[in-house]
Amino acid sequence: MVTLEFRYIWAFAALMAASHMAAAQAPPAGPPARFLVVLDAAHGGDDPGGRLSNGQAEKTFTLALGVRLRSLLAARGIQVVTTRESDATVNLNRRAEVANHSNAAACLSLHASESGSGVHLFVSSLAPAEPARFAAWKTAQAAWVTRSLALAGVLNSALLHAGINVTLGSAALPAVDSMACPAVAIEIAPDRDSSHAVTAGLDDPGYQARVASALAAAILEWRTEAARP
Numbered sequence: 503m504v505t506l507e508f509r510y511i512w513a514f515a516a517l518m519a520a521s522h523m524a525a526a527q528a529p530p531a532g533p534p535a536r537f538l539v540v541l542d543a544a545h546g547g548d549d550p551g552g553r554l555s556n557g558q559a560e561k562t563f564t565l566a567l568g569v570r571l572r573s574l575l576a577a578r579g580i581q582v583v584t585t586r587e588s589d590a591t592v593n594l595n596r597r598a599e600v601a602n603h604s605n606a607a608a609c610l611s612l613h614a615s616e617s618g619s620g621v622h623l624f625v626s627s628l629a630p631a632e633p634a635r636f637a638a639w640k641t642a643q644a645a646w647v648t649r650s651l652a653l654a655g656v657l658n659s660a661l662l663h664a665g666i667n668v669t670l671g672s673a674a675l676p677a678v679d680s681m682a683c684p685a686v687a688i689e690i691a692p693d694r695d696s697s698h699a700v701t702a703g704l705d706d707p708g709y710q711a712r713v714a715s716a717l718a719a720a721i722l723e724w725r726t727e728a729a730r731p
């Protein structure tokens with residue numbers, strides 16, 4: 503928890519710096535680009551991910567959350583591309599390729615964990631860099647870190663608004679680090695009270711619905727911000 507708190511402070515400071523930088527930038531010219539979201543259900547196939555307390559594999563949880571979120575977004579007219587639709591093995595490069603070929607306005611990489619509390623949002627720990635014509639594959643996210651922090655801020659607000667604990671952090675994220683779009687890794691953990699007792703487990707349908715609708719609300723807000731002149 504100490505590490506998470508430290509990272510939280512770091513990410514919060516970076517988030518504040520990012521919002522100042524965003525304010526100083528000129529508004530984008532021309533008509534808004536098509537708004538498309540990539541949902542990356544982490545793990546799958548040969549890679550089960552972690553094991554959840556009810557015996558379910560993380561890969562099953564992330565796929566179910568991805569499917570649920572896709573239908574919430576589709577119902578609101580948002581185009582969604584997924585990195586997998588079934589229990590398939592998809593390597594990390596392929597996930598980044600899907601994101602990069604679809605020119606996504608946002609990419610959410612979905613994970614689950616029994617440790618920690620609420621929802622953990624991770625942005626890439628790559629140092630922010632200027633966009634380059636030919637970005638190196640492994641560090642393509644560097645040019646997008648500032649936008650990814652802004653996306654994490656919108657996700658943070660929506661989750662807090664839904665009464666869900668949020669931890670912000672940064673990490674080396676092999677798939678996300680190669681994505682050339684605003685990208686956040688989202689790890690769902692059980693909801694806990696201040697004494698760390700579980701108040702809603704990962705298999706709680708009400709909690710799953712609350713997390714999915716908060717994430718959908720955040721994407722709608724992100725679309726609104728993207729369309730703002």
Ligand SMILES: [Zn+2]
Nearest residue numbers: 544551613614
């Ligand atoms: Zn995972």
